[in-house]
Structures are given as C-alpha cells and as structure tokens.
C-alpha cells in the first residue's frame with residue numbers, strides 16, 4: 001500500500017503574523033515544487049489569515065494546533081472547527097502532548113475533538129506518545145494503545161478514514177533526543193496493528209503515521225525510510241525554512 005508521505009510543521013506559539021507570513025513565503029519558495037510529499041504548516045490561530053494569503057493556491061496546506069469540540073457557544077477563548085475551516089484550514093493537530101500536559105487534555109476530550117473535526121471536514125492529526133518516565137518503565141505500548149483507543153472511541157471506519165496520527169515520544173519533543181529509527185518503527189507498527197483491529201486492515205494500511213520529536217534534516221532520512229513511518233510532525237526545525245526543506249527532501 002502506497003502512503004503519500006506527509007510532513008507538517010507545528011509552529012507552536014512562535015511568530016507574529018508578519019513573521020509567520022515571511023516564513024510561509026520562504027517555505028513556498030523552497031518546497032513549492034514538491035509533489036511527492038504532502039506538506040502543511042500549522043501556525044498560531046492569529047497567524048492563520050496571513051499565512052493563508054501566502055499558501056493559497058500552492059501545494060502547502062494549512063492547519064491549526066487545537067480547537068474546541070463544540071460548534072459554537074459560551075467557551076471563552078476557544079475556537080471551533082467551522083471557524084478554522086472558513087479560514088482555509090484543512091488540518092488540525094489534536095491532543096499534542098503539550099496540550100495534554102499543560103492544558104489538561106484527556107483521551108476523552110481528544111476523542112470529542114476528533115469527532116467534531118471529522119464532522120466539520122477537517123483532517124485531524126492526532127498525537128500520541130509516552131512520557132520519559134513511562135518510556136523508562138517500559139510501558140510505551142500500553143500508554144500508546146490507551147491513547148489510540150481513547151482518541152478513536154466510537155468512530156466508525158467511515159469517520160476514521162483519512163485521519164493522520166503522529167507518534168511523538170514526549171521525551172523526544174524539543175529535547176534533541178530522538179527515538180532510534182528502529183524504536184519508532186516498532187511503535188508505528190504497533191499503532192497500525194491496533195488500527196487494523198479497530199477499523200480493518202485496509203484502512204490501517206492506508207493511514208499515515210507521522211513521527212514527531214526532534215526530527216531534523218540529519219535524522220529524517222533514516223526515520224522516514226522505515227516501512228511504517230509515513231512522515232513527520234516537526235516543531236523546532238519547522239521554524240527555519242531551510243531545515244523544514246531538508247526534512248521534506250530527505
């Protein structure tokens with residue numbers, strides 16, 4: 001099964017809208033010609049309109065980093081899937097470990113968001129991954145399995161089709177530590193097997209599973225060469241157009 005590699009930049013809380021438009025322009029200049037890799041950038045909410053102006057009509061997709069599960073309502077400070085969609089977003093990152101750690105997101109809220117994103121027509125990039133402590137205790141598979149089953153609870157195969165997963169070992173995010181290609185491959189295969197149980201082998205084999213956590217041009221080639229690693233969710237290295245390009249061309 002051919003899965004088109006998918007590289008997405010998670011800009012986190014970086015860049016004012018002017019800076020974000022500048023970075024987006026550099027990204028378009030460098031990788032605007034790439035057709036064999038799906039590419040997206042996920043700037044902060046407030047930068048989305050400025051970045052959209054730059055990437056509209058190019059091969060660079062646009063995503064957000066979070067959203068609320070309700071369509072609208074009394075949720076001060078929150079943003080809905082429809083709001084993102086009407087701003088030109090195609091993707092939304094859900095359940096990033098920073099959201100789970102600092103903003104108390106749980107598998108249950110991630111699940112509600114996944115359903116809302118799907119219903120609205122956004123492609124969720126659902127993040128899972130174990131902490132350093134869990135990694136050292138050897139419970140990676142249990143943690144990841146609980147997160148995967150939790151995030152997709154109640155979904156039928158039709159709703160699941162098209163969803164992207166990012167395996168991000170928390171101990172590798174922003175730390176410079178990277179899972180070895182072999183370690184990451186094992187977890188990716190494990191995730192795909194769970195998806196097979198939940199939604200059938202056809203959908204499981206067609207699902208892109210990105211790796212995230214200190215991916216850089218220097219290590220991207222080896223990670224992306226693994227049979228079950230279908231792309232990357234890139235934090236730090238996505239803030240430099242040259243490094244982002246290096247990963248895409250790896």
Ligand code: PGA
Pocket residue numbers: 010168172173174175212213214215233234235236237
């Ligand atoms: P990093 O972040 O590439 O800076 O480790 C990845 C992520 O958090 O998505």
